[in-house]
Amino acid sequence: MSQTTVIPAATAELPTPPDRAHFLSGTAPRWCPGCGCFGVLKSLTATYARLGVPRERLVTISGIGCTSRLPYYTGTYGFHTLHGRAPSVALGVKLVNPELSVWVISGDGDALAIGTNHTLHLLRRNPDIKMLLLNNQIYGLTKGQASPTSPLGLVTRSTPYGVADAPINPVNLALAAGASFVARVADTNGAMMEEVFAAAHAHRGVAFVEVLLNCVTFHDGAYAMITDKDTRDEYALAMCPGQPLLYGKQQRKVLVADNGRILALPLAEGEAVPDQALRHDPQAGDAGLAQQLALMGPPDLPCALGIFRQVQAPVYGLDPKPD
Amino acid sequence: MNPVHAAVDLPDPDLIQVQTLDEITVKFAGDSGDGIQLAGQKFALLASAAGETVRTMPDYPAEIRSPVGTLGGVSGFQVRTGSAGIHTPGDRIDLLVALNPAALRTNLPELKANGIVILDESAFTATNLAKAGYPGNPLEDGSLRDYRVFPVQIGKLTRGALKGLALSTKQTTRSRNFFALGLICWLFPRPRAAVDEWIEQRFAATPELAKANHRAFDAGWNYGETAEYFVSPLHVATNQRMREAGVYRLVTGNAALAKGLVQSARRAGLSLFLGGYPITPATEVMQELSRYRDPDVHMFQAEDEIAAIGSAIGAAFAGALGATSTSGPGLSLMGEFLNLAVIAELPLVVIDVQRAGPSTGIPTKSEQADLLQALHGRHGESPLPVLAAATPADCFATVVEASRIALRYMTPVVVLSDLSLASGAEVWREPALDELPEFTLHRSVAAADFKPYRRDPETLARPWAVPGDPGMEHVIGGLEKAGESGAVCYEAENHAAMVQLRHDKVAGIARDYPATAVHGGTDACLLLLGWGSTFGAIREATDRLRQRGRSVACLHLRHLNPLPHDLGEALRRHRAVLVIENNSGQLWQQLRAEYLLDLQRLNKVQGTAFRIAEIVEATESLLETLP
Numbered sequence: 001m002s003q004t005t006v007i008p009a010a011t012a013e014l015p016t017p018p019d020r021a022h023f024l025s026g027t028a029p030r031w032c033p034g035c036g037c038f039g040v041l042k043s044l045t046a047t048y049a050r051l052g053v054p055r056e057r058l059v060t061i062s063g064i065g066c067t068s069r070l071p072y073y074t075g076t077y078g079f080h081t082l083h084g085r086a087p088s089v090a091l092g093v094k095l096v097n098p099e100l101s102v103w104v105i106s107g108d109g110d111a112l113a114i115g116t117n118h119t120l121h122l123l124r125r126n127p128d129i130k131m132l133l134l135n136n137q138i139y140g141l142t143k144g145q146a147s148p149t150s151p152l153g154l155v156t157r158s159t160p161y162g163v164a165d166a167p168i169n170p171v172n173l174a175l176a177a178g179a180s181f182v183a184r185v186a187d188t189n190g191a192m193m194e195e196v197f198a199a200a201h202a203h204r205g206v207a208f209v210e211v212l213l214n215c216v217t218f219h220d221g222a223y224a225m226i227t228d229k230d231t232r233d234e235y236a237l238a239m240c241p242g243q244p245l246l247y248g249k250q251q252r253k254v255l256v257a258d259n260g261r262i263l264a265l266p267l268a269e270g271e272a273v274p275d276q277a278l279r280h281d282p283q284a285g286d287a288g289l290a291q292q293l294a295l296m297g298p299p300d301l302p303c304a305l306g307i308f309r310q311v312q313a314p315v316y317g318l319d320p321k322p323d
Numbered sequence: 324m325n326p327v328h329a330a331v332d333l334p335d336p337d338l339i340q341v342q343t344l345d346e347i348t349v350k351f352a353g354d355s356g357d358g359i360q361l362a363g364q365k366f367a368l369l370a371s372a373a374g375e376t377v378r379t380m381p382d383y384p385a386e387i388r389s390p391v392g393t394l395g396g397v398s399g400f401q402v403r404t405g406s407a408g409i410h411t412p413g414d415r416i417d418l419l420v421a422l423n424p425a426a427l428r429t430n431l432p433e434l435k436a437n438g439i440v441i442l443d444e445s446a447f448t449a450t451n452l453a454k455a456g457y458p459g460n461p462l463e464d465g466s467l468r469d470y471r472v473f474p475v476q477i478g479k480l481t482r483g484a485l486k487g488l489a490l491s492t493k494q495t496t497r498s499r500n501f502f503a504l505g506l507i508c509w510l511f512p513r514p515r516a517a518v519d520e521w522i523e524q525r526f527a528a529t530p531e532l533a534k535a536n537h538r539a540f541d542a543g544w545n546y547g548e549t550a551e552y553f554v555s556p557l558h559v560a561t562n563q564r565m566r567e568a569g570v571y572r573l574v575t576g577n578a579a580l581a582k583g584l585v586q587s588a589r590r591a592g593l594s595l596f597l598g599g600y601p602i603t604p605a606t607e608v609m610q611e612l613s614r615y616r617d618p619d620v621h622m623f624q625a626e627d628e629i630a631a632i633g634s635a636i637g638a639a640f641a642g643a644l645g646a647t648s649t650s651g652p653g654l655s656l657m658g659e660f661l662n663l664a665v666i667a668e669l670p671l672v673v674i675d676v677q678r679a680g681p682s683t684g685i686p687t688k689s690e691q692a693d694l695l696q697a698l699h700g701r702h703g704e705s706p707l708p709v710l711a712a713a714t715p716a717d718c719f720a721t722v723v724e725a726s727r728i729a730l731r732y733m734t735p736v737v738v739l740s741d742l743s744l745a746s747g748a749e750v751w752r753e754p755a756l757d758e759l760p761e762f763t764l765h766r767s768v769a770a771a772d773f774k775p776y777r778r779d780p781e782t783l784a785r786p787w788a789v790p791g792d793p794g795m796e797h798v799i800g801g802l803e804k805a806g807e808s809g810a811v812c813y814e815a816e817n818h819a820a821m822v823q824l825r826h827d828k829v830a831g832i833a834r835d836y837p838a839t840a841v842h843g844g845t846d847a848c849l850l851l852l853g854w855g856s857t858f859g860a861i862r863e864a865t866d867r868l869r870q871r872g873r874s875v876a877c878l879h880l881r882h883l884n885p886l887p888h889d890l891g892e893a894l895r896r897h898r899a900v901l902v903i904e905n906n907s908g909q910l911w912q913q914l915r916a917e918y919l920l921d922l923q924r925l926n927k928v929q930g931t932a933f934r935i936a937e938i939v940e941a942t943e944s945l946l947e948t949l950p
């Protein structure tokens with residue numbers, strides 16, 4: 001009948017200790033020097049090396065855009081698909097072989113313009129697929145047009161008088177779609193990326209991670225306030241589950257809720273964290289506070305980083321269908 | 324109206340005087356709530372069990388919820404049964420069962436002159452007549468004088484038969500379908516026991532309804548026996564030749580497509596994955612597959628047709644037989660992904676159940692106008708095989724052949740069906756798995772010298788290493804690839820070579836075809852050529868013309884790309900070739916371009932299939948003009 005023999009290679013064993021190079025293809029990346037994508041590739045492959053999943057069971061699937069070139073540089077199975085359509089291809093892969101660890105690499109134009117529909121449906125269905133959205137707020141591959149996450153007023157090659165339409169907040173969108181795991185990290189923080197990517201892998205269900213990505217060529221410094229050494233204490237807040245939401249130099253600023261609005265209060269010298277301080281709970285009953293935190297950003301409030309939401313929900317394609 | 328003794332009073336050589344008929348076309352019609360489809364299907368199954376060849380065609384109301392009794396709410400089910408030569412659901416109706424005035428008015432134009440109408444006289448009330456748009460009562464104004472009309476108080480008699488049962492008025496009214504079925508089953512004798520058994524099974528959960536249907540059926544049957552409308556039952560010729568041992572069933576084209584996908588995957592030892600999105604008239608394919616509990620049969624209802632094919636491509640990349648089913652508008656949306664499957668060289672079966680276009684067009688009407696889209700509707704040089712099914716049951720064989728090609732050549736394949744095949748049905752024996760052709764897979768790969776685009780020398784197919792196979796990790800995508808390695812490559816020479824390679828690979832598929840068969844002899848003066856659902860009408864037209872002594876043959880194409888190697892030669896043997904299509908000449912145009920032959924064409928784009936008579940007539944006129 002059919003011949004389905006596959007002769008395994010001698011190289012199938014995982015190297016010990018795990019070696020990031022084992023998860024690289026050896027093809028030299030073609031991104032602009034200094035592009036944030038290098039950091040993501042590094043953290044992702046370092047995560048791959050930590051997972052204990054053999055290389056042949058990892059699948060890296062992307063759409064179209066600068067960031068979507070990433071699969072070519074990994075040593076895993078990869079599929080560079082169509083603009084915006086990676087989630088649908090990933091679903092097909094995962095549904096026929098649930099043993100695989102499937103990662104979608106996407107960008108803001110890819111996942112939130114042409115592919116928004118697929119992104120939303122991937123998130124609400126909750127398959128066990130991990131999606132990284134590398135958000136540089138610009139179209140890089142086509143050389144600098146406004147994207148759906150470009151801030152109002154941004155001058156680009158397609159908006160010489162400034163962006164006139166309001167941007168999408170990716171984390172907020174993912175939360176609204178009902179994603180069971182939602183996080184945000186910055187491309188400059190390798191340690192946090194690795195930690196969050198590993199948590200995404202460990203999560204049973206869909207995981208959505210927005211990576212704030214710097215495009216040095218067409219939108220340099222988009223996240224400078226959040227990532228620069230001099231300003232990041234003031235404008236980035238790393239969330240810790242169960243802990244009060246603190247930031248600032250020596251963590252001396254705290255977030256509180258005032259009549260439904262989030263406010264930042266400075267703590268006086270020696271003052272204890274007040275009781276009304278907001279605490280971070282990724283497993284909260286609903287995503288309401290997480291959505292408010294997602295919308296925060298400079299200059300009034302810090303940009304929240306880390307895991308916004310992590311809840312258990314029936315996993316599409318793994319858990320039995322409800323009768 | 325006085326009862327008519329049919330055999331005495333109506334000397335109609337076609338129907339009544341001859342007690343064994345070659346064939347008969349019966350149409351059940353009524354309101355969409357009248358259970359018409361059920362009665363029609365049952366009649367067809369009984370005919371099939373009696374050994375007759377059966378073809379059926381339903382027509383559903385144009386609107387989902389039309390008011391009861393209106394023209395828009397009419398549901399119909401046409402059954403043609405008889406001896407071996409039957410290939411279509413019938414040009415015209417011999418016998419119409421009309422449960423209300425709207426059903427009569429809608430279907431009368433399809434009734435043969437002197438045809439029989441059995442109608443429910445109790446439904447011909449002033450209100451119902453008005454809803455059907457009749458100014459008066461056709462039973463009284465003589466407008467039905469060209470037909471043989473048998474008014475029966477079906478409603479009243481059914482009510483009488485069901486007296487004493489705990490049923491609502493609605494349930495009682497609905498049981499009229501069984502009265503009608505009983506009457507027709509007396510007229511064309513069908514084993515009553517089979518019907519009784521079936522009623523028990525089907526209505527096991529609702530014993531009161533089972534009782535009602537038994538009684539209504541009996542009442543209809545007994546009415547036939549005692550009412551003296553008909554002198555005796557009529558017999559239809561059977562087709563014993565088709566009775567090989569096996570399980571026979573009435574199968575629609577869409578059901579056969581679904582079954583064909585499942586059996587192909589099983590034969591190949593693979594999982595089946597179909598990504599689908601609801602679209603008329605293809606939806607039943609995904610619905611059929613959704614019923615399987617087999618873990619190796621996946622049906623994924625996507626958010627749109629783009630995701631439907633995208634998920635199928637992902638599944639193919641992961642080692643399953645990938646498939647999707649859609650109609651013309653969906654195929655348009657799938658174009659970009661189809662190209663990805665072409666360049667990534669993954670096995671994929673894409674089914675297009677065509678309907679009348681362009682745009683939303685007429686979703687409930689049939690057409691064959693997506694051929695050029697299937698052949699050429701993609702950007703770049705993007706060859707892929709295109710196949711078409713000829714009959715509802717042939718949808719099975721066509722999908723099996725498409726799957727075989729997809730796997731053997733690592734390519735997406737488009738299968739064309741259409742609405743008339745999708746909802747039409749014929750009796751079919753499902754072949755056992757080992758009766759299907761063998762499938763070649765390209766999964767035998769040694770990791771040591773694995774190259775994702777190193778080709779099989781014979782088929783030019785690339786190896787199919789899938790995630791989970793150790794040592795063969797590779798990345799594929801839509802960017803142009805270098806020869807063997809599959810690495811991204813923009814070099815001019817390489818691109819030219821890859822375009823040629825993809826072309827040669829698809830062209831090579833024709834080597835597998837059997838010799839092109841002409842029905843009616845290669846020496847005929849005129850060749851009728853078709854593809855897809857025109858098969859039945861062309862075939863029967865050819866047989867009729869040959870009976871009249873005309874020098875006509877016919878040829879039907881399953882493979883539309885690549886075309887059979889011997890097709891040009893076959894066409895050149897005849898003095899003239901008439902290409903018959905439910906479009907404006909799409910295959911005709913292709914063939915003229917391919918063979919530089921001055922072919923003739925016959926086209927129909929009215930949303931309905933050709934009648935046999937239309938083809939006979941057109942052929943006769945063409946024959947007159949030939950030297």
Ligand code: SF4
Binds near residue numbers: 031141214218
């Ligand atoms: S254009 Fe921007 S995003 Fe693209 S590779 Fe260059 S720096 Fe990176």
